Amino acid sequence: MNLKGRNLLKILDFTPEELTYLIDLAADLKEKKKNGISTTDHHTGKNIALIFEKTSTRTRCSFEVAANDLGMHTTYLDPSGSQIGKKESIADTARVLGRLYDGIEYRGFDQSIVEDLARYAGVPVWNGLTNQSHPTQILADLLTIREKFGHLEGIKMTYMGDARYNMANSLMAGCAKMGMHFTACTSKNYFPDADVVDQCRAVAEQTGATITLTDNVEEGVKDADVIYTDVWVSMGEPDEVWEERIRELSPYQVNAAAMKLAGPQAIFMHCLPAFHDLNTEIGRKISEKFGINEMEVTDEVFESAQSVVFDEAENRMHTIKAVMDATL
Numbered sequence: 001m002n003l004k005g006r007n008l009l010k011i012l013d014f015t016p017e018e019l020t021y022l023i024d025l026a027a028d029l030k031e032k033k034k035n036g037i038s039t040t041d042h043h044t045g046k047n048i049a050l051i052f053e054k055t056s057t058r059t060r061c062s063f064e065v066a067a068n069d070l071g072m073h074t075t076y077l078d079p080s081g082s083q084i085g086k087k088e089s090i091a092d093t094a095r096v097l098g099r100l101y102d103g104i105e106y107r108g109f110d111q112s113i114v115e116d117l118a119r120y121a122g123v124p125v126w127n128g129l130t131n132q133s134h135p136t137q138i139l140a141d142l143l144t145i146r147e148k149f150g151h152l153e154g155i156k157m158t159y160m161g162d163a164r165y166n167m168a169n170s171l172m173a174g175c176a177k178m179g180m181h182f183t184a185c186t187s188k189n190y191f192p193d194a195d196v197v198d199q200c201r202a203v204a205e206q207t208g209a210t211i212t213l214t215d216n217v218e219e220g221v222k223d224a225d226v227i228y229t230d231v232w233v234s235m236g237e238p239d240e241v242w243e244e245r246i247r248e249l250s251p252y253q254v255n256a257a258a259m260k261l262a263g264p265q266a267i268f269m270h271c272l273p274a275f276h277d278l279n280t281e282i283g284r285k286i287s288e289k290f291g292i293n294e295m296e297v298t299d300e301v302f303e304s305a306q307s308v309v310f311d312e313a314e315n316r317m318h319t320i321k322a323v324m325d326a327t328l
């Protein structure tokens with residue numbers, strides 16, 4: 001398998017074999033790190049640019065630690081610290097950064113921006129999250145699921161919440177590629193876009209995966225191996241949408257009842273950050289305004305033995321390292 005020079009823009013661009021290769025490589029790099037085996041000779045002296053037009057904890061830190069572990073240097077461009085899109089076009093930025101760096105990570109808004117960067121940069125571009133997709137997160141999630149169940153094929157994942165955005169789109173694609181069963185269990189108004197569903201169903205036909213959409217919680221979560229959720233309001237969305245989201249998505253909160261319906265084998269996953277208590281500024285603001293203390297997941301489920309959210313977060317680093325190691 002040779003992925004040198006490839007971009008990671010969205011999960012659908014990769015074959016099941018390529019995704020398996022990246023997950024295997026991540027597992028290998030994780031094992032090496034745990035055993036204190038250095039990998040700094042893999043890409044000694046290379047430089048990568050990390051462009052963040054939206055904030056981040058996990059993705060930024062994962063790229064920085066992974067780059068260090070591979071012998072590379074990083075430049076971080078924060079949401080206010082670059083000219084991108086304001087004073088300089090994406091095409092011009094890409095051609096400048098492509099001259100200076102060996103690879104570029106981009107987190108921001110429309111998928112077309114990261115696609116444009118990749119078109120003009122001439123070096124690998126990695127999508128660190130756009131409105132439509134979050135591919136590095138899905139690699140971490142697949143590694144985590146494989147660690148817990150020993151395999152991916154046939155695993156049933158139920159996603160509850162806003163299924164029209166980056167996380168559900170990319171999870172649906174990842175499940176389709178790996179022969180898994182994906183269910184979006186949410187209000188009909190929050191079902192994924194029909195064309196994304198069609199693309200994933202076309203892949204599913206080849207792999208034995210299935211894609212199901214339902215607004216019935218009992219049907220949706222029954223026998224699920226993985227219950228997944230994400231924030232109800234994503235980065236860049238206006239505050240005005242909170243009221244409708246709380247109204248429409250509250251029935252799809254991941255709580256003890258949903259986990260019980262799934263069964264004791266089920267694990268709980270969340271890309272994080274999560275609103276499961278009042279220990280955040282936004283959580284407290286929403287609580288004061290709408291009278292709720294937990295949102296997409298209850299604190300009980302988040303802190304339960306079935307929750308694997310911190311394994312997932314750790315695996316961001318190992319999988320991002322694999323993506324850079326394979327494509328540089």
Ligand code: CP
Binds near residue numbers: 055056058059137271
């Ligand atoms: N899950 C995730 O992408 O986290 P950050 O927003 O902290 O990078």
Ligand code: NVA
Binds near residue numbers: 235273
């Ligand atoms: N849907 C969330 C994912 C965060 C990792 C967002 O875009 O804010």
